[in-house]
Amino acid sequence: MRLTDQQLLQQTPLYAELGPAVADRVFRNAVVQTVRRGGTVFHQGDVATHVHVLLSGQVALIAEDITLGPTIIEFFPAGEIFVAPAGLLELPHLVSARATEDSRVLSMAAQELRGLIAAESALAVAMTRALARHWRLLVRQIKELKLKSASQRLGSYLIAKAPVRAGATSFRLAEERKMIAARLGMTPESLSRAFAQLKTAGVSGRGRHIEIADVSTLSAHCRFEEGH
Amino acid sequence: MRLTDQQLLQQTPLYAELGPAVADRVFRNAVVQTVRRGGTVFHQGDVATHVHVLLSGQVALIAEDITLGPTIIEFFPAGEIFVAPAGLLELPHLVSARATEDSRVLSMAAQELRGLIAAESALAVAMTRALARHWRLLVRQIKELKLKSASQRLGSYLIAKAPVRAGATSFRLAEERKMIAARLGMTPESLSRAFAQLKTAGVSGRGRHIEIADVSTLSAHCRFEEGH
């Protein structure tokens, strides 16, 4: 493992939770690879042999359907573990993982990880916490898909990405709009119209640059509930 | 804990994974309660203090939205752990849990569980596996919500509940139709129309009794992909 990769790894929440001693044992046999933007880390349907940690960049979990095309389940930023469930259960991946930016990906053998969870209690705790957090991301998304309109889902997504919880703000989206549309379960055309609708709620911006006049106003418009 | 509860507990996959020795330590301080059909195990928004194991009956995870009413995230049958993520992270529940049948629910303190995960490696492994399985349930559901029509979602749901993977079959649904509609992200009226549509794919039945002429035909109609 390169020195820069080592440094990136040390910045992850997972490393902090484990502490240096445990982390050294856990990641001893891990390998790191570069995945270029658009490159694939693993394919849906393949039996999971490794579990990954994203050191830098961003990956999208993509569900590919032969007839209806691909859709994005979730984006994962640097520092996240993905996708533990398939590896822990020795089952085929339900989704593909594709880099949406040039990324450095650390990979560890799933079989070894299963042994380490049994042997290193700090890792077991960290792993349950990571799975639990991701579980909650998915539940939130299901709630939004079932209960909210396209523009409300977009509003909630923007609020989650915004650097502040109230007042005016502006920021840059890491994802291109086509991808955001897939993540939100709509077409790029509908996303464009959702943006148009949110102008009345104080959302403006060109391309990936977003400006929100008042995050609280937008929250109200989207019935965005912080934790729930 | 009653003897009958003890017997129910021993039939759960979790107990089998842990083995009697570890299970005795893990469940030593657990308490069991009856929850009547319609009763609530915990409320969305409450900070999670306990993690539960369903000994008998069925519970639904319900996301309640002030404006748009409730929707069902998932049904859990007897034997399942629910809902570990909130308890592991000491966060508010994202969903409520309500019994859809008279149920016996075992509860253990979340704080104690966190300690036990660190101390009992068999529990750590079992917990990561349970979380991983549930993670996959949610991912499948998101895929269906984003990619499939109402009748295809119903078809996939019926296939998952069917006792066989091919050929003719008939069985009884544990849930009433209103609840299935909520689980599938549609109204009861749409569910009724989805059933009408699936008649062409060989689905018939009155009330909760379902007959499928050929599960394979239905799979093709719904683009149902076994594991994916």
Next chain:
DNA sequence: CGGTTGTTTGAGGACGTTCAAGTACTGTGG
């Protein structure tokens, strides 16, 4: 500067919802 890709806008249609009414269960007391 032209080609490629990404985004917006428009028109029409499909799917699902809402509202409203009607029909079929389910269980209870007579």
Next chain:
DNA sequence: CCACAGTACTTGAACGTCCTCAAACAACCG
């Protein structure tokens, strides 16, 4: 066992949201 009430389920009509298809426009990159 039947009448009845209450609930669950189905059906119909009108509406709205989102999708599809098509075209124009903008941004990016060699």
